[in-house]
Amino acid sequence: MEKIKEGELPIIAPEDAIPPAMVALFDFDGTVTHCDSLMPFLRFAVGRTRFWAGMIALTPAMLRYGLGGFDRTRFKNTVLGQYFGGWRTERLMGKVERFNKTILPALCKDEALARIRWHHEQGHRIVLISASPEIYLSSWAATLPIEAVLATRLEMRDGIVSGRIDGQNCRGPEKVTRLTDYLGGLDGYEFFAYGDSGGDREMLAIAAHSFYRPFRRPLAGITSRLRFLKALL
Structure with a gap:
């Protein structure tokens, strides 16, 4: 696997043989965006009052999650x-x-x-693979x-929305499983993969060209937090 330093982008070398199909895989939250997108979506969808009331109601669940329960x-x-x-849907x-x-749009990185x-200009296929809800990512x-x-x-x-996930949370090994099902297998493809967290590890591992946090600028952590907080207030 070609390992490239954080922030570097690749140059594609010509192939003598018939090249495999090129596919670019992008994580969303933290890779395409500056921050998490689900919490801002929840805040927008239900409004400030209900969002923060819900956060209070979810405190026991957050504690159990944090403690591994x-x-x-x-x-x-x-x-x-x-x-x-x-x-209703x-x-x-x-x-x-x-x-x-x-x-x-304000959460996305240029x-x-x-x-x-x-x-796209190189003629590569592009697939977005994310644990965030498909319902807003698709549109x-x-x-x-x-x-x-x-x-x-x-x-x-x-x-009617049940309030539950249909199938598996698309994170970690599930990302590769979903990709394999979509493509009908992984043979015959050369992947570029872009991710920013442990949930992208398996996706990055299958790529010939893997990029971990490639779009981060200096002070990116501060910028991400500010954008995230602004979206929640």
């Missing part, structure tokens, strides 16, 4: 159920549309968006040359 999937189900359980989709227009467009990705979004699905039944 909840796994990530169970904790995410608890959070989603607190805010969206019982919502069209109500949630209306929030998604406005969030993607008014909030999400460098990451430019890299997505660069891959956001439709504005860019992204072929597919493999993300965490929300369970919906008869037009």
